[in-house]
Amino acid sequence: MSETSPKLRAELEGIPTYKPGKPAAAGGPVAYKLSSNENPYPPLPGVMESVTTAACDFNRYPDMACSGLMDELSERFGVPLSHLATGTGSVGVAQQLIQATSGPGDEVMYAWRSFEAYPIITQISGARSVQVPLTPGDVHDLDAMAEAITDRTRLIFVCNPNNPTGTVVRRAELERFLDRVPSDVLVVLDEAYREFIRDPEVPDGVELYRERPNVCVLRTFSKAYGLAGLRVGFAIAHEPVAAALRKTAVPFGVSQLAQEAAIASLRAEDELLGRVGSLVCERKRVVDALRSQGWTVPETQANFVWLRLGERTLAFAQACERHGVVVRPFPGEGVRVTVGETEANDIFLKAAEAFRKEL
Ligand SMILES: Cc1ncc(COP(=O)(O)O)c(C=O)c1O
Numbered sequence: 001m002s003e004t005s006p007k008l009r010a011e012l013e014g015i016p017t018y019k020p021g022k023p024a025a026a027g028g029p030v031a032y033k034l035s036s037n038e039n040p041y042p043p044l045p046g047v048m049e050s051v052t053t054a055a056c057d058f059n060r061y062p063d064m065a066c067s068g069l070m071d072e073l074s075e076r077f078g079v080p081l082s083h084l085a086t087g088t089g090s091v092g093v094a095q096q097l098i099q100a101t102s103g104p105g106d107e108v109m110y111a112w113r114s115f116e117a118y119p120i121i122t123q124i125s126g127a128r129s130v131q132v133p134l135t136p137g138d139v140h141d142l143d144a145m146a147e148a149i150t151d152r153t154r155l156i157f158v159c160n161p162n163n164p165t166g167t168v169v170r171r172a173e174l175e176r177f178l179d180r181v182p183s184d185v186l187v188v189l190d191e192a193y194r195e196f197i198r199d200p201e202v203p204d205g206v207e208l209y210r211e212r213p214n215v216c217v218l219r220t221f222s223k224a225y226g227l228a229g230l231r232v233g234f235a236i237a238h239e240p241v242a243a244a245l246r247k248t249a250v251p252f253g254v255s256q257l258a259q260e261a262a263i264a265s266l267r268a269e270d271e272l273l274g275r276v277g278s279l280v281c282e283r284k285r286v287v288d289a290l291r292s293q294g295w296t297v298p299e300t301q302a303n304f305v306w307l308r309l310g311e312r313t314l315a316f317a318q319a320c321e322r323h324g325v326v327v328r329p330f331p332g333e334g335v336r337v338t339v340g341e342t343e344a345n346d347i348f349l350k351a352a353e354a355f356r357k358e359l
Contacts, residue, residue, distance in 0.1 A: 011104075011126045018120055021338075022326045032344035034320075035328040037163070037193075037304050039226035040340040041275050043261075050264035051230075054256045062256035069232075069259045072266045077206055079236050085245035088253040090192055090220035090233030093245065094157070095121040097216065097235070100244035101186055102127035102154040109148060110157040111140045113164065113333060115190065118157055127154065138165040138298045138306065142177040149181065156181065159190040160205070161197065164328070164336035166300025170201040178212060186241060188216045192233075193302035195224035195276050196283070202301060206236055213238040221258075223303060224276045225265040230258040279303055283339045289349050293356050307352075308334040316355055323351035 021035030043051070066086045074081045087093035094117065102108050104126035110118045112131035122129045130153070132145045140158060149156075158177075161168045169177075181187055189205035205217035216237035222228035232254050235245055265272060286305060290297050298306055309316050310332065317329035320337075325348045328336045337348055 009126070011123060015120055015123045016116070018117060021328050024326055031324045032340055032347065033326050034338040034340050034344055034348060035326045035336075036228070037223060037302070037336075037338045038228050039223060039275070039279075039303075040344070041226055043226060044265075044268050044271060046268055047227075047261050047264045050260040051257050054260040057256065060256070061252050062254060062259060064252050066254055066259050069234075069254075069262050072263050073234060073236075076266055077236060079206070082239050083236055083242050084234060085237070085242045085249065086232060086234045086254050087245070087249055088231045088233075089222060089228075090190070090218045090235075091117045091121070092231070092250070092253060093218055093233050093235045094118070094188065094190070095124070096245045096248040097186070097188055097218075097241075098122060098125045098127065098155060099248040100241070105152065106154040107150060107152045108155045108157070109145060109153055111145065111159065111162065113330065114157065114159045115163045115192075128152075134162070134165065134167075137167070138162075138308070139167045140169050142169060142173055146177055146180040149185065153182075153185050155186045155188060157188050157190055159192075160202065161193045161300065161302040163192070163302065164304065164330065164334070165298055165306040166302040166304055167298050167306075168197065168199060168202045168301045170199070171203040172201075174203055174208070178208065178215065181214065183214050186214055186216060187212075188218055190218045192218065192220045193223055194219060195273060196280060196303050197301045198280060199301055209236055209238070216241055221262045221265060225262070225272055226275075227258065227261050227265060230255070230261050232258040232262050279339050282342060282345055286337075286339055286345050286349065290352060293349075293353050295352065295356065304336050304338045306334055306336055310334070316352075319355045320348060320351045323347050323354070325351065 024033040070084050098121050102125050106127040107130045108122040108127050109130040119129050135141045191205050209215045209217050218235050220233040287297050313329045317327050320327045
């Protein structure tokens with residue numbers, strides 16, 4: 001037998017691995033997981049019922065076109081069916097977008113630090129990542145991004161609100177940026193946390209997409225709608241882009257369980273958005289408490305807060321675990337903490353206060 005291994009693509013070397021938020025230890029001292037920006041509420045009974053009914057047929061393939069869900073989305077957002085595409089979570093759709101636009105020799109641009117999947121899915125495609133540092137206030141530097149565009153730029157992610165900082169770009173600055181982007185470069189407005197925004201100056205990407213054929217909006221059912229474990233997200237984009245997304249989709253990627261749960265969730269939107277409202281209240285409580293403890297917390301419009309702790313990041317994350325909450329450290333940079341159930345937030349605030357006193 002030959003000793004050589006199968007030839008793999010050179011681009012895969014050195015790809016950072018996606019670090020999922022650490023789970024809460026079973027039976028251990030840690031009780032709450034605040035490391036993955038999940039929704040802490042359990043599924044609504046009606047959504048659960050739609051999933052259990054769909055489960056009776058999982059010997060069958062799902063509806064590949066996601067027809068029922070596409071109809072609901074088309075109605076809900078007032079967009080034609082031909083402008084919609086679904087995928088296995090919005091990260092799946094983001095990967096489809098890169099596959100559809102970018103390959104070796106091309107550039108994919110995004111702010112950094114931002115959503116950790118961007119460098120991974122860019123590198124897999126063979127394209128080059130162009131990372132534009134956030135401003136000192138942890139906000140997208142849209143002027144620097146516009147200046148970094150070259151004739152090789154194919155796709156630009158604008159993560160709004162930004163993961164992990166929670167910061168936003170507002171209407172005027174985003175429109176000014178979009179005006180500067182060549183019309184053959186795709187701008188992807190990643191709005192995974194859209195439903196948590198309360199700042200009226202933050203534009204709804206769907207409004208921007210309507211006037212601009214090179215704008216695509218990414219949304220997910222994982223956060224506000226609480227379906228992270230079922231993997232379904234979608235894009236709204238003009239026809240050539242949406243059609244390309246359907247070509248690059250994994251066939252049958254979105255399960256029937258996910259499709260039915262998404263439909264049921266859209267129909268239960270009022271109740272789900274009520275839960276989002278409670279989390280937004282908790283967010284304010286957490287941010288206010290942290291600030292009164294003396295922390296600098298960037299303004300967040302998402303379901304998480306960001307503490308720039310630099311070298312103290314890992315020590316802080318360990319201190320949180322000792323108290324009973326798992327947070328998400330980015331070593332050397334900072335900690336992202338999801339706003340969870342009240343008890344979990346209380347534990348986190350106690351941990352933050354104790355850590356602060358020891359500084
Ligand atoms: C900014 C952003 N985009 C996309 C995603 C992907 O979410 P999903 O694939 O669950 O839809 C996440 C998840 O954390 C995110 O933070």
